[in-house]
Structure formats: C-alpha cells, structure tokens
Amino acid sequence: MNTHDIEVAYEIAKKRFAEMGIDTDKAIADVDGVPISIHCWQGDDVRGFENPDQELSGGIQTTGNYVGRARSADDLRQDLDKAFSLIPGAKRLNLHAIYLESDTPVDRDKIKPEHFKNWVEWAKQEQVGLDFNPSCFSHPNSEGGFTLSHHDDNIRQFWIDHCKASRRISEYFGKELGTPSVMNIWVPDGMKDMPADRLAPRQRLMASLDEIISEKIDTKYHKDAVESKLFGIGAEAYTVGSNEFYMGYATSRDILLCLDAGHFHPTEVISDKISACSLYVNEFILHVTRPMRWDSDHIVSFDTETQEIAKEIIRHDLLARVNVGLDFFDASINRIAAWVIGTRNMRKALLKAMLEPTAQLKQLELDGDYTTRLALMEESHSNSWAAVWDYYCLKADVPVGSDWLASVKQYEEKVLIQR
Template sequence: MEQNTESLKSIQTSYNEAKKLYAQHGIDVDKVLEQLAAIKISLHCWQGDDVKGFLNKEKELSGGIAVTGSYPGRARNPEELRRDLEQTLALIPGRHKVNLHAIYADTEETVDLDALEPKHFERWVNWAKEQGLGLDFNPTCFSHEKANDGFTLSHSDPEIRNFWIAHCKASRRISESFGQALGQPCVTNFWVPDGYKDTPIDRLSPRVRLQQSLDEIFSEEIDQQYNIDAVESKLFGIGSESYVVGSHEFYMGYALSRGKAVCFDAGHFHPTETISNKLSSWLLFGDQLLLHVSRPVRWDSDHVVTMDDELLEIARELVRGQFLDRTHIGLDFFDGSINHIAAWVIGTRNTIKALLRAMLEPIELLKQIELDGDYTTRLALVEELKSYPFGAIWDYYCATNGVPVRESWLNDVKQYEVDVLSKR
C-alpha cells in the first residue's frame, strides 16, 4: 500500500507539471478529462470468441470473414464472454458500450435469424444494466446457409432476400428494446457481404435490389430516440474482390437520401486510402457518423488498433471539427493470434489515448495561426506538441478511474489467463 501511495504521488506530481505546460497554450486539462470521460467506446463482442457466436457454433465463417490464429482461451458461451468483457472493462478507463452481433443471442431456444426477438437477448440486457453499459447491435448477414453464394439483401431470389429482410427488421426491434431498457440509443449497423469475385455484367440490378430491401427494412417505424440506423460500405472482400454491391458511393447516396448514419470502417477502403480525410465531408451533409476503428494491413485484415498516424488523424478530425457529439465510436478487429482480452484492452486504450492527445491541442490557437497564413508557426507548434507529456495526463486519468497505469494492466490479463482462460 505504501508503494502504491508513493506511485500515486508521483503520478499526481507529473500531472501537475504537465498541466502547467498545456496551460501555457490555454488548455484546461481538467476540463479535457471531463470531456474524455463522457465518450463511450463500443467494444465489439466478436473479438472474444473469434466471431463464432452462439446460435450455430458449428457453422464455419463465411461472407469474406476470416480469423487467423489459434490462441487458447476464447469464450465458448455467453457467460464466458461476459466474464471476459468484465475483465477487459476493468482495465479501461471510462464507461462504455458493448457491440453485439445477432448470432450472440443468449437462449436455449432453437431459433433462426429471421425469428429473433428481444427475449433472446434478455440476459445481455440484464448484464448491461448491472455493469452500467450501453449496447449496440448488428444483423448477422453471414455464416448462414442462405448466404453461401455471397448474396443476401441483394439476392436475385425473392425468398432468400425476404429472409434477410425479416432478419434485419427483427434486429431493429431488438435494438429499440436495448435502447428502451438501458436509457441510451442503440446503434444498429447494417453490413452485408454481397458481391462478385469476378467482374459482373450487371452492376445495377443488385444495387436496385439492395436499395429496395433497405427501404423495406426501414419502412417499419422505430423510435430514433432508442435506435440509430447506420449503413456500412466496403471496397472488396474475400469472394467479392471485383464488385461489392454496397459500395461507398451507394451507401453515401442512400444514407443522405434516407437520413441514416454512415459507418466508416478504417479497413474497408483501398489499402492506400484513409478515412480521416472523409469525416468532415460526410458530417458537413450527414447528421451522424459511426466509426469502426480498425487497422488494415494491406487489406481489410482487422488488426488490433495501434497508436498509428491514421488513428491520431481520425481523433484529431473528430476533436478539431467538434464532431464527437455526432459520432459513435466502435471497434472492429478480430485477432486470434494473441490473448483475446489483451487485444481488446490494447485497441480500446489506444483509441481513448488518441482522443486525449487530440483534445490536448490548442485548436483555436492553431486555427487562428492558419487563418493568419503563418504556416511556419503552425508546423512548428504542431510538431513540438508531439513531445508534450500527454502520457502524464493519461496516467493520471487511468489512476483516478481506478484502472492500471501504463503496462501494469498486462499483469492482470496474464493472471486471468492462468486462473480462467487456460482452464477452458
């Protein structure tokens, strides 16, 4: 305890000194931490079990989704997954959300995707209430026999198309029930894997069918106070290398014309393309934005989020443009090659740290310098700020939130691996 007290004193001293440096540029660090605490990151449940889900555990992944690695200890049932999430959230500062896919229903009932109801997720809702968490949701339009040929909502067979329409309608009702029960909006994100491996003759017809399917799904009145609809594009995937029905242009047009949010996934664009430069353009015209923070490596490989340049640029765009109140931030990676809980902790802590670094910039001062045409000072100041002691602020934020400081969280994860994960 004495050592902990000394450590806290050191953290407090470093924090006070760092505050003085930032205050020279008019930054109120205490206020920054209050703003940071209000941001909820949505942790994706599928990192915990390699996207297996619980409705049909024997079904192989499909729809261009693949998890590499065989690190032991993944969750095998909802109870284990919730326990793992609790351990994860204990190592991350702030109050957050958990993002569920439809295949993570917690029920003994045999039920197909089109017949899912809120009752199949009651245990998740009760758990979220106990933990003080919000929930987000996703229809699962993959890993199902009715998606084996790579098409769902744009399928040429009306029977198959109607199955997926029914599933997506059911998903919105489930999301609305989450929002009502938990007193905060549930973001429902629609992504489908539809596309062709090789170049199609007819690009238009599948997009017409997708548009019609979405219109049918959204025709059902759902309270926007409790549910927020988002649509997610993709450039290409496994099995849809040449043509994806739900392209970026398709969903931009659809969302703007229907008043929906757009989801930008950091890995769903060209390998040399970034999303940070797109955010201000979308939010100039669209009302809300959903982010899937991920790390692509040459393609949509969904690596664990690191503190790279693009993550920092995404955070800066959100902070500099004052977009945080219109943006829903979720994670999307599934790495089976390392400890599943460590992956969550690393990715989430990095995302929060990036937002903190962005908030610790003297934005109004930098904007005025730019407006004055003093690009020399702009560059010099931005570069010098990179070595300012934001780490001291982060350590204090973690300590005052009762979570481990710096890499000490890894001790908790390794102990949990010995006590829990290794016995699965």
C-alpha cells in the same frame, strides 16, 4: 511509477498546458464521458452462439488459436467484465445477432428480444449501452455471396426479415437501457469476377433497405446505420454496397453512415472522410480498426491514422454526431489483452487530441503561417500529454501504463487455460 510520481508529473504537465490555454482537468472529464462501443466478437473469433461450428464466410477470417476463446455467453460476459475493468471511461458493447441465447435453435429471421435478455441484464449491471448488428454472413442463405441484394425473392426476404427482427431487438435495448442503440447493417454481397449487371443488385439492395427501415422507430431508442466496403474476399471485382451507394442512401434516407477504417483503398483514410461526410450526413458511426494490408482488422494501435481520426472528431466538435466503435479480431494473442490495448489506444488518441491547441492551429492556418503550424503539430507528439493520460488512468482507478498486463496474465492462468 508510484502515485506520488504520477501526481507530480501531472501537475507539471497541467501548468505547461495551461500556458497554451488548455485545461487538462476539463480534457480528462470530457474524454472520460465519450462512450466507445467495444465489439463483442474479439472474444470468440466471430463465432457467436447460434452455431459456433458454422464456417465463417463473407470475407471474415480469424487467424490463430490462442488459449481461452469464449465458448458461451457467460464466458464472453466474464471476459468482458475483466477487460472493462482495465479500460477507463464510458463504454458500450456492440453485439451481433449471432450472440443470441436460446435453449432451442432459432433461425435469424425469427430472433426476438427475449433471446438477448441476459445481455440487457448484464448491461444494466455494468451501466453500459448496447449497440446491435444483423449478422448477414456465415449462414446457408449467404453462401451464394448475396443477401439483401439476392435475385432469389425467398432468400432476399429471409434477410429482410432478419434485419427487421434485429431492429426490434435494437429498439428493445434502447428502451431497457435508456440510451439509443445504433444498429449497423453490413452485407458481404458481391462477386469474385466482373459482373454483367452492376445495377440490378444495387436496385434490389436499395429496395430491401427501404422495406427494412419502413417501420418508424423513435431514434431515442434505435438508430439505423449502413456500412460500405470497397471489396472483400470472394467479392474482389464487385461490391454491391459501395461507398457511393451508401453515402447516397444514408444522405437521402437521413440515417447514419458507418465509416470503417479498413473498407477503403489502401491509400484512403477515414480521417479525411469525416469532415466531408459531416456536411451531408447528420450522424455517423466509426469502426476504428488497423487495416494492415487492407481490411485485416488488426488491433487498434496508437498509430498516425488513429490519432488523425481522433483529431478530426475533436477539431470539428463532432463528438455529439460521431459514435466511436471498434472492429478488430485477433485470435493469435490473448483476446482480453486485445480489447484492452485497442480500446485504451482509442481513448488515448481522443485525450491527446483534446490537449491540442486547436484554435491556435486554425488561426495560424488562416494567417498562412504554415511553418509555426507544422512546428506546433510536431511538438505535440513529444509534449507532456502522456503524464495527463497516466493521471487520468490513476483517477479512473485502472492500471497505469502496462501494469494492466499482469492482471490479464493472472486471469489467463486462472480462467482461460481452464477452458
């Protein structure tokens, strides 16, 4: 579709939405300013640069061996530059501790801000914020299946020190970039078969977390978050950091709660949890993913749940309290394409939610007119929102429709295949 056709289609759509009281220009401006935290680990299959040959553990698995995996931080930044150029709107980058850069080996309890200075310089050039995560997996001290809840004081202290060091790095990001870094703690701790003691590991985890966050850091630079999980590979029977544990912890300590779309029972969805959590937790982060067959972390699709997540954020005016992040990794397809598809779908869902007649739908619900409510909800799927998305991409100077794919294929031929 050429520029003229996109603009004509947009003007028609603009008029139709105006009849419903919706300002499409405002929706475009609003959605453009919503930062999406894009995860670095899609680019290298969660290997990192600490020890790329380290076996993955903690229930983390990647499938496939598509050409072009990033083998260095420079590779990864180059690939991110390409992906970012094809995605409209404000962006952040979410880093794990294993993505440090050092000329000499550095164990995780000894990581420092200086090991991430190149990432900060890159972020300044890209004008993006950075988020951070301790990496409590794929390490000799995590092989027993426990980290922050380990019964061995020395191993537990190692991971406490790692998380403390990570907080200092997160604070460094915030100070350097002028936007707070959200640091999310997730641990794979649990058991494959039924435990005799479910309480003691949770007591140890709580004590560890309390020690980690004991040093006060200004939230204008750094924010703490914790992430629950239902179960994992190798921890099918018992997960220490359950939803109940972390919901209580985040609420009682006034820190952020992370909701991962793949970390609950297959019949549960985080779109139903957002409003409930908002009553008790001041701020939280989302890990939007596609849990095909539970926590498989497939690339975010423009599916029902992704759209429902976006609607819950917009309908309840939660943009100021929700940090939208992504978490998927697929080594079976072009990794840059994976970033582009998943991130564009998340932003597309947010825009579509902003084009919904929210006030009218809520009033219909109060009036008990569920017939009209359902009819309007269903019509919204086929209205002219796509024309608004195309126009938004045009104005953001990114490819419209699937035109971005040719650029990725060209990059694959010139760069990825040469690795």
